[in-house]
Amino acid sequence: MSHEIKEPRPDAFKELMAAARVSGRPELAHQGRGRPLTQAEDDFAEALMAIYGDGVQGAPDLAKALAMRNVTRPSSGKADWTADTLEEELKAINADLDQAYAENGFGA
8 A cells, every 4th residue: 555645736726816916907816706705704715625635525524624623614703513514604605705796796
């Protein structure tokens, strides 16, 4: 059995968005949002990306990893993650961003 350490893959999307910001078109980096993310939402998103990067999949395992990292839920400020609260959180954030996009358009 090989215990090869995998190098993280480059994130092409993040690279493109960073280039958009540098080129003077920062609105392109978030064109699907009608408002900026809150700090709690941004922390949640960053934690999810790191957890996905570790190869974790499935709501129960994602919730467990979020709780272990003490990531707080944007809606409650608590780290009481379960598969159900993860689904609720994602639905609530998506609905709020959809509403903000409908009201404000893109580029927030």
